[in-house]
Amino acid sequence: MTNEQKALITATVPVLKENGVLLTKHFYNRMFTHNPELKNMFNMGNQQSGRQQTALAMAVLAYAENIANPSVLIPVVDRIGQKHVSLDIRPEHYIIVGKHLIASIQEVLGDAATPEIVAAWTVAYNQLAGLMAGHETNLYEQQTHKTNGWTGWRPFKVGKKTPESAEITSFYLYPADGGKVAPHQPGQFISIRLFLPQLNLKQARQYSVSSTPGHEYYRISVKREKGANLDTNGMISNQLHDFINENDVVDLTAPAGNFTLAPDIDAPVTLISGGVGITPLLSMLNSLVENDYTHPITWLHGCRDQSVHAFRNQLNDIVKTKDNVKQHVFYNQVTDENREAGVLEGYLDISKVPSLNLQPNAHYFICGPSAFIQKQYHDLVGAGVNKQHIYFEEFGPQLLSLN
Structure with missing residues (x-):
């Protein structure tokens, strides 16, 4: 990009701040009109809620604000790339x-989208696409180089x-070809794809792997969603609960995600979960326990009541048998028995x-x-915790920017 083009991109930042979501809504409507087959790839629940449009608007704005030095966005590129590969x-x-x-920029901005601005954004997008695609190519190569690794849907x-x-059910998923699976990193997710008759579309959703790394299977633990107007995410979860049974076949991609335990971690660990957010942290905890981690491990969990507290007995057993593991549980509704415990x-x-x-x-x-996540993050920072040592996983499109 020329310096003049970078200056033009920077000059559009105020417009993106004011009209970014309007632009991305127009973009998705346009793309799905001309390429309806992509509805099978994009999460239509996140489209319905507006989360995907907002996430894209934030990403475009961040790119424009850092056009002079896109390398500062590498952590964001990796996070998005992990989702894309999945x-x-x-x-x-x-x-x-x-x-x-590019067509949406022209149509939304109208006369303000001068040929020079359109040309600058065309170069900028191609630069960003090259950066993203290049990073994702590396991620795909890493997948294939893993023991029992693969790419694409399997x-x-x-x-x-x-x-x-009362709400969460685990699914143990084995390769239909009788083969093995690549061990995941504790905290990672897999994508599962189902056909939804309600939409007449294939739809994918990410679920954290709740089991420890192994070669035989992946376990996901899925919450049943309630309500009359469920989005696609809720439809997929309930489809699993109501219509997917033992011996049924589903499509999966290999584990992805960078919300993981560092392999060389050597310090006390605190795991903080709310509701079904327990799933990636359970994989982390069990992995630490299986590897005889000696530093203190603290687990804090919150949910509505005992009936929806998944893996409660398993966690209690770990606390009883491991002196370095402590647990603190919060329920919105407690019984006398809970208080005594x-x-x-x-x-x-x-x-x-x-x-x-x-x-x-x-x-x-x-x-x-x-x-x-926001409350726990800010409370930890307020208590003097180093921001760089706080990691979080937000289900769905990334909207939180805390670090």
Whole structure:
């Protein structure tokens, strides 16, 4: 890009701040009108909620703001790239997206989209697409170089279906070809793709792997969603609960995601989960326990009540048998029996645990709803925890920017 083109991109930042979501809504409507087959690739639930449009608007704005030095966006590029690889997005898809994004800029901005601005954004998009596609090519290569690794969609058979609470059920997924699987990193997710009759579309959703790394199967633990107007995400979860049974076959992609335990982690670990956010952290905890991790491990979990507390007995057993593992549980609704067992009432609040030892340079992993993540993050920072040692996983399109 020339310096003049970079200046033109920078000059559009105020417009993107004001009209970014309008632009991305127009873009998605345009793309799905001209390329309806892509509805099978994009999560239509996130389209319906507006989360995907907002996430794209934030990404475009961040790129424009850092056009002089895009390398600062590498962490964001990796996070998005992990999602793209999990959805089997390939370089040819960037060509389609680019065509509709540039056309949308012209159509939304009208006369303000001068030939010079359009030319600058065309160069900028191609630069970004090259950066993303190049990074994703490396991620695909890493997948294939893993033991038992693969890329793209692969058929898996449901070997076992086990209730874990009143709302959450685990699915044990084995390769339909009888082969092995690549061990995941604790905290990673897989994508599962189902046909939804309600939409007449194939739709994909990511679920954290709740089992420890192994070569035989992946386990996902899925929450049943309630409500009359479920989006696609809820439809997929309920389709699994209601219509997918043992021996049924579903499509999966290989594990992806960078919300993981570092292999050389050597410090106290605190795991903070809300509701079904327990799933990636359970894989982390069990992996630490299986590897005889000697540093203190603290687990904090919050949910509505005992009936929806998944893996409760398993976690209690770990705490009883491992001296270095401590647990603090919060229920919105507690019974006398819960109180006797030490359960705290209300939403998870670290200030209500007087024995909690928050070491500034320990490692903290948070997973749960967005509001839950924000509260725990800010409470930890307020307690003196190093921001660089706080990691979080937001289900769905990344909208939180806390670090």
